[in-house]
Amino acid sequence: MQLALPLLGLEAGIDSAAGGQLPLARAPRVLDLFAGAGGLSQGFQQAGFEIVGASDIDPDACATYKLNFPEAEVVCDDIRLPEVHERLVKVGRGVDVVVGGPPCQAFSQVRNHSRIIDDPRNSLYREFVKMVGEIEPLAFVMENVPGMAQMGVLEQVKEDLELEGAYKVSARVLDAADFGVPQTRKRLIFVGVRSDLNAVPPLLSGSAATSYLSLVRLSKGKYAIEGRRDEQRAALLLEMLDDPDEVKVVTVDQAISDLRHLKAGRREEAMAVSEMKEAESAYQRLMRKELADKVWNVSVPRINTDTVTRLKAIPAGGNHRDLTEALTARYISGEKWGPSTNSGKLGRAHFYAYRRLHPRMWAWTLNTKADSAYHYRSPRALSVREFARLQSFPDHFVFTTDSRRGSLPGRIDGGQAHSRYRQVGNAVPPLLAEAIAQKVLPLVQATDHEEEKSHAG
Template structure:
């Protein structure tokens, strides 16, 4: 065992907080979960300027103005060496002394271009990490691992990485980590099983230094739901690839995902349970009546009518991220053509149903014109086209069936994606009286960000940060499991999860 690894393990066993570096950090969903589990955030690497500022504002708000500026800088990981990064953070000397855990999710677009052979070379040829082309971003992740010698690693990505460009990237990364001295495992986990009001399936890879002799990688669920067919289907496709790989004796890194049953687990948190205490946005709201930039400078008080449930209390009173009287980012898109469509949509309706409703309303409008004026506008005329534009969305319902979707109040939300930054039609509010898409804060709630977590706006960058993030409650469950393995102590949350698992 190297002296650095031995010293790190000893300090963790002595009760000192594990120090975590977040790569490809976004606004900090993983960082927040790890902080809640008792980890200390050393810093982050993030390419997007708004997300980098959000991360600094939330995790280094007590730092000096100079250090806030340092932490808030957008950084290109290809151009940033670990030793230089730590020096900027004020951490001098041997870079292997300052970081215990490396976390993050390299963009999946980078995965197809580097194969198993290249990854297997990295232990023998560290220079392979240097001067990487843009396509090899996850080699930079491994470069940071080699340079910083963490005792544990967390990597997250979409399920597609299990069959991306013909590669099972998770298997290949586990092989590379094995050659670097780690025991690694990967699985697929759904955030909804960990108290997040969103059915979000992701691949998670966890690795520990071999010296730790760890035997447990992933947290037991705390919640249960019967996932919709689409989620089962995508999991089965990924599993098929994995099972084929497992025919090879060397590929033993996959861990079966937990499959919770109803008995002994809490029911999944629903959209209504997540959002109902936030103030309604009615038809006379200025947000629905006026176009213009959506700033985060006006306080929206909480709704006083709702009795808080466990999730809502957690979002309002998250330690170090308490919100006070309300929120500042309960802002929505200005979509005047579509409010009337949203109001008529039923829960679960998607774009084909919305298009049909819009067509029905347009026909009603033409009938009204004929009744009042005695004549319908002729098809193709300027009047006809003007009226049509006020009702009919411009997308082919055969080509964009999933573009719109109205949430169900009694179900968790479907997966929030990064394209929330471009439109929010994938998450139309379940309350027909409000007839709108979700607000920035509602998106944050569905991802389990506490109300005191600040996003650098305006609206579109904030939506994008939220859609790209790992849900903090999910990250906290993973962090608690990792901490248990690093310190040899079981958290109260993990004890409760274990009790529930024993009753199933």
């Protein structure tokens, strides 16, 4: 499968910190740990970084990563194994930046005198800290769930990452929707800069649209976008949100309206670019920018009769609360599917499934399942490509799986289709990653130029 060249220097919805920078003799290099499909790598690549290596344990995610970053050395194994750790240290020698999102399973309260880095359940987080300490990059970026900041461990993590004063570290919760991603997704971002660089870790800020605009339920079946806090600021942001030529804040419709002709049950994974609708927004043009002759991941899951009936009764932006009493019956048409319930009604698990996107708003946080969001116009689930658009992956980025069938070390059960949705749903949105990378870039470049001058002297 031939991939187009990567995107470079895309607008990320914030002012770039790299203005006026001097050209480098080489692109700064990145090692991506716990890379998944490569959302962080894609964003850093778009900002002008070279991705030299990556690691993950999931063979399907590794297959996607290898396909999209063919020049990078991908280590698909358990980073906790000594031989794997050593291999990654070798791959990472000389890189300028280490990035990653290590899973952190246990949040130990500070008052319990138990540090999270010492908890056996946080061994992957510990590996990230160790890797930074051994490779000694100029800077690092670690992302994690925002809950970490709420559990009293933020200072613990900053202290761990400072490595006894070797790094200066900043931490901030960012929402991807504030950086041109058509989806609200909060992540806690740590940025570390080596102390001997005498630089301050950058603090990021985006449009702040998520603080001023929200989708509200007025009554059963009626939804609207409302401003809050500062009326003037909210009105300006709403005007930006409605503008299809604006990329700082982006709606669902602006993200995926050109793919509205996809049908439920479509089996073909690829589609000729000539079959796509004409781009209807600046965001769609941005996503297509390096697209070649085909767009991939456009198959759409099948849908049963009961789900179609319910979705037709739910307005854009709505959910199960908009259903009539009759439509909350577990089975409507008599067609039996999925697990039944003792009550004969929809269960709690179903409530998270019957939700339709609103075209004039960004999406809520997507999870790893195809039914986490239904189309706002057609009674169908989204394709992986539409999921990817809502995550800000460019159209040339292809999601795939390991060609080997059956159980593999690190593979999560569920089949190929589920794996692709999961890979997208677990990723860091590339436009958010690019915004971070643009702030890190001038720090790395300044250091590189100082080294060049030193060698020249």
